[in-house]
Amino acid sequence: MTFFDVTQSLFGGFALTCLIFVFTLVVAIPLGMVIAFGLMSKFKPLKYLLKVFVWIIRGIPLMLQIFIVYFAPGILNDGVNFWNEVDKWFYFNFGVDAGGAFIAVLISFIINYACYFAVIFKGGIEGISRGQNEAGLVLGMTKRQIFRHIVLFQVIKKITPPMSNEIITLVKDTALANSIGVVETILAAKNFATTFPPLIWPIFYSGVFYLVFVGLLTLLFGFLEKKMAFYKE
Amino acid sequence: MAYLEVNGIRKSFGKTEVLKGIDFSLEQGEVLAIIGSSGSGKTTLLRCLNFLEFADEGTISLNDDLLYDGVSEAAAKKKLKNNDKLLRKKRLHFGLVFQQFNLFPHKNVLGNLLLAPTLMAKEDLSFKQRLHFEKSQEFASLKERALATLDRVGLLEKKDFYPCQLSGGQQQRVAIARALVMNPDILCFDEPTSALDPELTGEVLKVIRELKDSDTTMIVVTHEMEFARDVADKVIYMANGVIEEAGTPEEVFGRPQSEKTKSFLASRKNL
Numbered sequence: 001m002t003f004f005d006v007t008q009s010l011f012g013g014f015a016l017t018c019l020i021f022v023f024t025l026v027v028a029i030p031l032g033m034v035i036a037f038g039l040m041s042k043f044k045p046l047k048y049l050l051k052v053f054v055w056i057i058r059g060i061p062l063m064l065q066i067f068i069v070y071f072a073p074g075i076l077n078d079g080v081n082f083w084n085e086v087d088k089w090f091y092f093n094f095g096v097d098a099g100g101a102f103i104a105v106l107i108s109f110i111i112n113y114a115c116y117f118a119v120i121f122k123g124g125i126e127g128i129s130r131g132q133n134e135a136g137l138v139l140g141m142t143k144r145q146i147f148r149h150i151v152l153f154q155v156i157k158k159i160t161p162p163m164s165n166e167i168i169t170l171v172k173d174t175a176l177a178n179s180i181g182v183v184e185t186i187l188a189a190k191n192f193a194t195t196f197p198p199l200i201w202p203i204f205y206s207g208v209f210y211l212v213f214v215g216l217l218t219l220l221f222g223f224l225e226k227k228m229a230f231y232k233e
Numbered sequence: 234m235a236y237l238e239v240n241g242i243r244k245s246f247g248k249t250e251v252l253k254g255i256d257f258s259l260e261q262g263e264v265l266a267i268i269g270s271s272g273s274g275k276t277t278l279l280r281c282l283n284f285l286e287f288a289d290e291g292t293i294s295l296n297d298d299l300l301y302d303g304v305s306e307a308a309a310k311k312k313l314k315n316n317d318k319l320l321r322k323k324r325l326h327f328g329l330v331f332q333q334f335n336l337f338p339h340k341n342v343l344g345n346l347l348l349a350p351t352l353m354a355k356e357d358l359s360f361k362q363r364l365h366f367e368k369s370q371e372f373a374s375l376k377e378r379a380l381a382t383l384d385r386v387g388l389l390e391k392k393d394f395y396p397c398q399l400s401g402g403q404q405q406r407v408a409i410a411r412a413l414v415m416n417p418d419i420l421c422f423d424e425p426t427s428a429l430d431p432e433l434t435g436e437v438l439k440v441i442r443e444l445k446d447s448d449t450t451m452i453v454v455t456h457e458m459e460f461a462r463d464v465a466d467k468v469i470y471m472a473n474g475v476i477e478e479a480g481t482p483e484e485v486f487g488r489p490q491s492e493k494t495k496s497f498l499a500s501r502k503n504l
Contacts, residue, residue, distance in 0.1 A: 135335035139349035232397040
């Protein structure tokens with residue numbers, strides 16, 4: 001095994017890491033917004049239902065949630081797990097392994113991160129003083145205009161630091177996908193340790209991928225925060 | 234009938250009755266000062282005039298036009314949505330300057346003044362016209378008006394500053410300009426100097442005095458007794474949700490009739 005082979009294999013795993021990362025963000029951010037508005041809803045049953053849901057999702061480990069999404073169908077359906085069918089379908093159509101597991105991972109990540117984002121969004125929106133809303137109202141603005149032109153930007157500025165924390169955590173959480181056999185970066189590296197002769201260094205090497213990715217994100221968020229620092233409250 | 238007629242305003246929050254039947258009237262160009270200790274309902278009254286709260290009972294008429302009737306509004310409560318076009322129009326009869334300024338921190342001074350009128354002007358335009366609005370004649374005249382208003386409060390040279398770069402007094406003057414740009418019939422102030430350091434109140438009060446000289450109709454809730462005495466044409470002293478005493482400054486400050494007013498004014502003098 002040459003350095004090149006290992007690198008190529010790790011990049012294969014890293015592609016999946018990136019896919020999980022991007023899909024989760026793209027879906028969990030809008031879904032989180034919907035949940036945030038639900039959490040602030042005046043319709044009490046919806047509000048409390050979502051509160052309990054968010055509590056459960058944030059209260060149990062993401063790995064357990066992945067197991068539930070992946071294994072529960074089999075338990076409920078007498079050992080017949082449709083994820084296995086999805087796995088097969090992916091294998092026959094695209095020649096890839098663990099396609100079903102990959103989708104199960106996406107679902108778990110999206111739900112999990114949407115709940116974390118929702119709490120951040122809710123805090124951000126509630127953190128804007130009532131006076132801002134009232135100032136808009138007495139100037140004859142509609143609720144929609146107030147949200148879009150007064151509240152939204154202030155919320156974005158306010159939630160950028162907690163969101164960047166959460167998003168950086170997401171990069172590393174993607175490693176949990178290997179618990180149900182999705183060959184992301186770390187599992188790709190670990191596979192070299194179980195061959196003969198075993199190679200240990202690819203496991204350390206895999207860390208570089210995360211470091212570079214998180215480094216770039218840190219730069220990006222730092223840039224955004226700087227861009228929005230033109231005012232203080 | 235007077236320019237502004239307010240009759241029988243009542244407002245409760247839960248079981249607490251905050252306003253217990255408020256009547257007063259005001260002529261165009263007059264300044265009304267509302268004084269009273271905290272919790273007397275002054276601010277709630279102002280908020281009812283600006284429709285930030287909806288009075289349970291009572292009427293508000295402006296210029297012979299019935300703006301609000303609490304009883305009929307209460308009967309049709311669902312109509313009172315903040316998005317209601319009619320309600321937004323009614324709100325614009327009154328401007329409100331807040332104790333805490335409530336400037337938009339992410340907009341510069343000129344942006345604070347232009348945001349609401351720009352959005353309003355854009356509402357009736359097509360998508361294409363909206364895109365080019367900032368090049369239109371309408372926007373140019375809007376901007377000119379905003380700059381003239383800024384000049385009026387003496388802050389023209391601060392037009393590109395952000396609120397966080399201004400002193401409290403300057404921020405409050407921007408807030409006054411922002412309210413003025415909407416051309417309200419009556420400008421309301423909710424304790425405009427209470428959040429300011431003592432040395433900064435003067436510049437804000439000076440602006441209000443100048444507005445009076447240009448015949449702006451104003452309602453000022455204030456703790457500045459001397460200012461109320463100097464500037465107001467009418468003074469109302471409120472206590473526990475009722476008007477305890479009303480009249481000209483000479484009447485209210487000079488020969489108060491009610492015991493409550495006397496003790497309130499005495500307590501203020503000792504400060």
